[in-house]
Amino acid sequence: METIQHPNLEVCVFNAAKEGNYESGDSYFTVVTDDYFICSVADGLGNGPIARESSQVIPQILKDGHHETIDGLMHRFNKLMYQKRGAAVAIFKVDFKKKTLEYSCVGNIRFYLYRKRTDQMIYPLPVMGYLSGRPQKLRTQTYTYEEDDLFLIHSDGVELRSPKSMMRMAGTPGRLYQNILTTVRTVDDATFISGSLLK
Ligand SMILES: [Mn+2]
Numbered sequence: 227m228e229t230i231q232h233p234n235l236e237v238c239v240f241n242a243a244k245e246g247n248y249e250s251g252d253s254y255f256t257v258v259t260d261d262y263f264i265c266s267v268a269d270g271l272g273n274g275p276i277a278r279e280s281s282q283v284i285p286q287i288l289k290d291g292h293h294e295t296i297d298g299l300m301h302r303f304n305k306l307m308y309q310k311r312g313a314a315v316a317i318f319k320v321d322f323k324k325k326t327l328e329y330s331c332v333g334n335i336r337f338y339l340y341r342k343r344t345d346q347m348i349y350p351l352p353v354m355g356y357l358s359g360r361p362q363k364l365r366t367q368t369y370t371y372e373e374d375d376l377f378l379i380h381s382d383g384v385e386l387r388s389p390k391s392m393m394r395m396a397g398t399p400g401r402l403y404q405n406i407l408t409t410v411r412t413v414d415d416a417t418f419i420s421g422s423l424l425k
Contacts (some may be wrong), residue, residue, distance in 0.1 A: 244416070249407075264320075269382060287302050300366075312357055314331075316335035340377070340378075377423065378421075386392075
């Protein structure tokens with residue numbers, strides 16, 4: 227487990243290749259600064275190195291480009307998919323000052339924001355399909371968050387029957403991580419990131 231401890235958030239990350247594969251076709255990348263947290267998960271189409279070639283576009287761009295807008299970043303990811311297999315990609319940015327969470331997704335990556343105080347769940351809808359290098363419509367949405375909200379993002383190698391009750395029961399990213407871990411099978415590459423927004 228990789229973890230991030232920061233005054234504004236606490237994050238746990240899981241990433242594994244499917245059984246028999248050396249490399250995961252999923253990639254993820256996180257950036258945390260004094261002002262914001264950016265997190266992206268990508269699931270490359272196909273298998274092994276071919277899948278990884280597409281999903282690795284995400285860390286490549288985010289390393290130096292994380293100050294750019296979410297839509298700008300998604301379009302840059304998309305352009306780099308040209309002549310690759312393509313990937314499902316989700317990205318979100320937590321702005322610690324504005325107390326907002328901006329989310330965009332194309333394809334089969336799931337994201338949940340769970341508000342403990344009101345027992346409410348926010349699940350932004352993705353744009354169907356995947357980033358392929360062709361012109362891409364985006365549906366980027368902005369939410370406000372509250373102290374102690376929990377989030378979860380995962381690729382389709384993780385299947386959860388009831389994410390809301392899991393998040394409610396776990397309460398912390400560490401426990402959510404442990405609980406999800408027991409459900410992960412090795413039939414696909416699997417990535418999940420649990421986190422808590424502390425202030
Ligand atoms: Mn997958």
